[in-house]
Amino acid sequence: MKLTGQAADTILTLMCTLPFVASVFMLALPKKTSSAAVWIAGGVASLLFVLTALLFPSVASEPLIYTIEWIPQLGLNLTLRMDGLAWLFSILVTFIGMLVVLYARYYMSPDDPIARFYALFLAFMGAMLGLVISGNIIQLAIFWELTSIVSFLLIGYWYHRSDARDGARMALIITGMGGLALFAGVILIGHIVGSYELEDVLASGSKIVDSPYYPVALILVLLAAFTKSAQFPFQFWLPNAMTAPTPVSAYLHSATMVKAGVFLLTRFWPVMSDHDLWFWIVTYTGLVTLLFGAYAALFQRDLKGLLAYSTISHLGLITTLLGMATPLAAVAAIFHVVNHATFKASLFMAVGIIDHETGTRDIRKLSGLRKFLPFTATLAIIASAAMAGVPLLNGFISKEMFFTETAVFNPNVFVNLSLPIAATLAGMLSVAYSAKFVHGVFFGKPTTQLETVPHEPPALMRRPIEMLVLICLAVGIIPGITMGPFLAAAVTATLGTQPPYYSLSVWHGFNLPLIMSLIALLGGAVIYVAYYRRLRHVDGVPLIRGLRGQRIFERMLVHLTNRWAPKVTRRFGTQKLQPQILLVVLFALGAGVAAAWGRLGNLPLPQSFDPVLGLVWLVGGISAIAAAQQAKFHRLAAMILMGGAGLATCITFAWFSAPDLALTQLLAEIATTVLILLGLRWLPKRTPFTDPVTLRIRFRRLRDVSIAVAAGLGAAVASYAVMTRDAPTVLADFFLENAYSLGGGTNVVNVMLVDFRSFDTLGEITVLAMVALTVFGLLRRFRPAKDSVERPEQQRMLGGGDDATGDRIASDFLRIPALIMNWFFPFVIVIAVYMFLRGHDLPGGGFIAGIIMSLAFILQYMAGGTRWVEERLRILPLIWIGWGLLLCLLTGLGAMIMGMPFLTSGFTYLYLPLIGRVPAATALIFDLGVFALVVGAAVLMLIALAHQSIRSPKAAGATQTRIRKEHDKWN
């Protein structure tokens, strides 16, 4: 049955979404619910396995492609593409995933957070599936990175162990660097081909190889593949990643993630391999890795370490095959990927059982386990035989194909000799380390070094191994029937043409490869016997002890992070604020001058002059300059002068037909002044002319004055140049024409804020809320400096040392103003309500009304003192903020429920009895939210600051409860 169309699209989508959905869902489960997690993970893996299997007839001949358009203009789409190769990898990922879920169910201890394990496991499965079925190469790079990140989390699953953390970090840094290289590589490839779609890349023929960028693109892609697939010299992260739980090793480090590198090489094989560079780099990196891994594996004492180096070696074998760039070698490579995954995953699981039952993975402590674990031993022996390449097992067939390819005559003498010799040597070594594994663990005298007597694990824990070993046997004995069609599909997809003739069978006659196999088997046995007699107790790996990538890596890391980084920071960075601001200002100045240079043209002469405005700004300008001059020693004066400049600004707004701005500016000015007044008390006393003015200070001031003058001149010229040009009116016209018909208000500014640009406003009030909360949070822990704790001079002069002095001052000395301010309260509220209600049609609105309302509260504080107000009034600014934000959001969501985009506003007129026609826009509700939020935020900031005064005398020795109590009154 051929699945096509929507059914196939759905399956593809499910493959790269369902695992993530399930993963997130699982994280929400309680920590200890292990069985639910197992069922979900197992269910997802099995479902995906079945679905993938169903797809085979559809992808066997040509790829299935499903494109979800995202930004088609930029060629950025979500493309899912499954061909024979992707199918083969998907089957591996889902099938072994399914088995590992079952295995881990018994492996993981009940004390481990099981749900987290399975959540990460599924996330990894999703990332891996997404990687292999990516039809867009950028998307491929993203899933690639995702596998690195999830594998980091999985390796570091037992994060209380430092070796797990180190291993995870190393794996992340190495593979993450590879991921970055890949990202650069695919962008370069996309640039060469002109498309990021894998389909187009694969159809580009020799375009990439002919490009001058080919070497760069090749190196980048190879860096990615070699780091991920643990090729020399990046191999060292893999043995260190063995600190992961064994199911993770069985899944990631044998079957899936490390295969991503060779998958990448295979994916780009048709368009990148036809070049000498490819041949030399890939083949010989693979060959070195093959030999290195096999040699190092022989000397490992940790069983997982042995398997890890063996994996490195086998990955080297696959890489070598891909490097040879002949179709037959590619066939062998793909075949070996599958074979290696099956026998290596089963071996990891077997080692997990041994570890689980004996409590150790140290080969020196283990022997004769055949007696205790007969079934596991049998399974592990068969799998090891497959790893060694013993006939009638799957490993033999692909290794035979490898030997065949290396033995092909090559005109280059070096290649002609090095390939077959290295291949045979590696074959011998792999026989030797397989023998070491089998003989060392299962044979010999039963071990006496264990604390407990090992038992066979539950039968279900062995089931996954049995399945895999069965596949090893089936593929090894009847390869044509079991693997034939699937391999053919994968090969067709890779080569793009009809696959070359190859024969999947055990017996090919008595030929050179068979002789090589025999030499490998016999030589391997000899090597193992020699090793067992002479080198068994050798520590480390002889001859290449100095070659420790791990140590080099760690040293580099230390240099980079602990030595060079601080050096660079010291030389090029500063913690001082002034030089930083100076740089920012100079840069802005430079950028402005560079932008305006030569483009300013002739500025027209001023057309008109208004003496009144001139006078306003004469005062305003003098205020500004005087504020700048006074800010150091006379803070109060500086603040008043700043207010003068602010008032001039306010008048200017009114002058140039912006009443809303004038109102807002005036109110914000008042609020700012109150705020600064409340803060001034906490600053240190500063008396003029205590410090001698040195030459250096003089120079600095002169420099800053010149920069300030330059900046001022620049700003003046820029604004004059803008103002004297014709304005484009497109935006203004749109809003003016549509404010009434679409927004239902005549105050265009307000309609824009609460309707047209309400999303911006939502963002802005959110910022406001965050600032208020930050202020609140900072002040909760506020501790005044020692010299500010004492009562201010003015209060001391009045005598009285109790808390209420401040309050009493208000009632004693400001009785009449206080009375007026008290009576003002309702009036100010009425003004606020009035400003709010008329906002849509006349100057006003939520922002303005909000500040007015907050000023009403502040006036009460000023009139009656903090205690007096809080005895009578419960102001809950946090509630105001919360409700304000909620109202705004609900207005937006309401529109969505009605089927319109977020924050669309509706508008109608209501007829109320007595009052009459009232405009009712949903924007009004939004504005109400703005109003509430502004009230809450402004009041929160002002009161939080005001409160410092009444708690301050005790701040130095105050108990926390006392402070809490003060705060509890108003929040």
Add this chain to the structure above:
Amino acid sequence: MELTLALAIGVLAGSGVYLVLRPRTFQVIIGLSLISYAVNLFILSMGRLRTDAAPILSGSDANPADYADPVPQALVLTAIVIGFAMTALFLVVMLAARGFTGNDHVDGRN
């Protein structure tokens, strides 16, 4: 008129820049406020200066040319409120730093 406003913006910006380069926290706060005045006026001037233009629509069939440009006004309105919040935040950070370090230098060291 244009020249007056341009000079005003220049003076505000210049005074502000001088202040933000000063070592005392209070100076920096005043400086930032002055700069925000300058910036707000600058944004307003993007819509060109119009005196006596109606800011409020008188009906649905309005001629846009008769009205002041509402776009910069809407931008500046929120900028003023955010500016107020920014001043509050800096003020509190200044106070907290003063409490921690015992002085009012921007780097916490005299």
